[in-house]
Amino acid sequence: MHSPPQRGVRKRVAQLVTMVTVLVLSLTPSLPASATSLDDVFAKLLVKQVKGTNVKKHLDAFQAIATANGGNRAAGSPGYKASRDYVAGKLRKAGYKVTLQPINYVESWSENSAPVLAQTAPNAKTYAANEDFYTFPPSPSGEVTAQVQAVDVTLPPTPAPSSTSGCEVADFAGFVPGRIALIQRGTCAFVQKIQNAAAAGAVGVIVFNEGQPGRTEAYSVDLGEWRAGIPMLFADFAVGNELASTPGATVHLKVDANLRLGTEDNVIAESRFGDPNEVVMVGAHLDSVPEGPGINDNGSGSAAILETALQMSLYPVRYKTRFAFWAAEELGLLGSDQYVEKLTPADRDRIRLYLNFDMVASPNHAYKLYDGDDSDAVGSPAGPPGSDAIEKRLAKFFSGRGLATVGTDFDGRSDYGPFIAAGIPAGGIFTGAEGIKTAEEAALFGGTAGVAYDPCYHAACDTISNLNLTALDVDADAIADSTARYAFNLRSIPDRAAAVAARSAAPPAYTRDDAHAAR
Structure with missing residues (x-):
């Protein structure tokens, strides 16, 4: 907290600046047109006051802090x-x-065991963890068996521009809460897709690759995001295509992880x-x-x-x-x-x-x-x-x-x-x-x-x-x-x-x- 004398000095200086401002305004009719606006007057003044040498002093301080x-x-x-x-x-x-x-x-995230993704209906099929699909770090733990619902996917895939699946709230207009959202990789952030899915009532998310050349396989990428609060997986194109093409596909999805927030x-x-x-x-x-x-x-x-x-x-x-x-x-x-x-x-x-x-x-x-x-x-x-x-x-x-x-x-x-x-x-x-x-x-x-x-x-x-x-x-x-x-x-x-x-x-x-x- 500032001492009373400091506050008093600052108050007097502020009053002085205000008086100067009033004076500038009163004089503006006699000033050249290029200098009649208050923003122009103060912008030019501030540019003179902000010196690169002083900015560099703050950078020296940041370097000393890091060191x-x-x-x-x-x-x-x-x-x-x-x-x-x-x-x-x-x-x-x-x-x-x-x-x-x-x-x-x-602050930290780790898996206790490999994730699980298995189709339970209408067919029985288990997908290979860390090959056909990966957990999206830092996914929260979660285990759910529910029907999959594809969200605005593009099958077969098209050349760029790529899929906008899940990018807009409107993509989830017909989504049934309690289902697992199946979303295609594409033009917006993974996080945006996942947050939209959670807001629509999804209990889990599977994002799958697009199917374009160079974007077919699953891979592990750290989102840095956990706030959707539901288990999240990333699958290759073959998995996503199969689930999207199977009417009534139901899967068992599990993530077993330790998530610690700082x-x-x-x-x-x-x-x-x-x-x-x-x-x-x-x-x-x-x-x-x-x-x-x-x-x-x-x-x-x-x-x-x-x-x-x-x-x-x-x-x-x-x-x-x-x-x-x-x-x-x-x-x-x-x-x-x-x-x-x-x-x-x-x-x-x-x-x-x-x-x-x-x-x-x-x-x-x-x-x-x-x-x-x-x-x-x-x-x-x-x-x-x-x-x-x-x-x-x-x-x-x-x-x-x-x-x-x-x-x-x-x-x-x-x-x-x-x-x-x-x-x-x-x-x-x-x-x-x-x-x-x-x-x-x-x-x-x-x-x-x-x-x-x-x-x-x-x-x-x-x-x-x-x-x-x-x-x-x-x-x-x-x-x-x-x-x-x-x-x-x-x-x-x-x-x-x-x-x-x-x-x-x-x-x-x-x-x-x-x-x-x-x-």
Whole structure:
């Protein structure tokens, strides 16, 4: 808790800032048109205040934390808790209302015995565990005998685009509660399919491979998800095809496993000023992978939004500004997903937009902006209405610096996913991960074509030496600019009523069925 003298100083400074704001407003008629908007005034001020050297100091602190705690800052580790405390302490001292929000993750999972999948009617057939099918870690234990019901499967399989089986709630319109859902692999995340099945009353789930070349066999993949609360299996195409083609097929399904959950904390910091019914949200994941300290992924995004928050803490923002430092992103977007899941509909609709910053200093960087309008008409769809405006706002900043940008898909690999699924406009910056830089990008941004944007992605070498400091400085300025502008001006973002309508028709949160595994 701050001492009374500190609070008094902060109150006087805040009053002074408010007086300056009133003065700026009173003078705007005499100012040039380019400097008459309050968002423009404060955006330019914040960009000057947010310095790359100070962002780098936070990254030095994250490196020191990792070094002192086994070399990483992964969820569930002492390094994560020390990172959490560092961020929360800085934000509290700056005057933010800070909340540590507990979220769950899988601490450990193991099987006591091999899973069971056997057809009991109309034929008797036992399938081979860990050959014809696998348990989906971290499936809860469960044993059930029930009729199988295929959900919007495509048989025979078709060439890409592949099956959308189970991706939409509407796919389960005729599903009979108490049955086992048989779902085909395809265009959305496994987790999305399983959660939809559980919501429809399924007592178990069998996901089977598509049947396309290279996607016929069963394999073991860790979902990082357990919240459906029902046993989950992944089967090869032959098993799924047989069950889907057998009228009235009934199976005995069993998973015998030990599932232990751990608890970690999101750090949520909210401005003291601003309309609480209109929220601007800015986020970055705070955790690393266990293999390394995660200084680029994603110390860079966390450090940049932290410095932005600290420098604007006394700004008399028009709209409540909320900074989120997510836990357990590397385990499947668990921090952001559970945050959005716990929001009431009213609280969800108060969030006017979400800005995501995940990896903003890749050593072989490109300036990539999330493709809010799907202007390339390739890959993932556009974000909810307003996402296009966010992309344009960020692009305008870079073009003002004489810098090029390229688009990057909302491919489900970062914390914007749950917000998009809730119909909340989203956008942000990404400088590249394990993908390979093209010759065209090298011409635009420098660096080396044919090499990964971040050769140390998810590796022990993602240290303080694994940064492009120029990209870090530029991106920190872009983050400051967009945050300040939206904190004062939301005219380009649809209102809450539009957000509600958008949410009902929102695209899937994730556009690849193995998006979690890819992170």
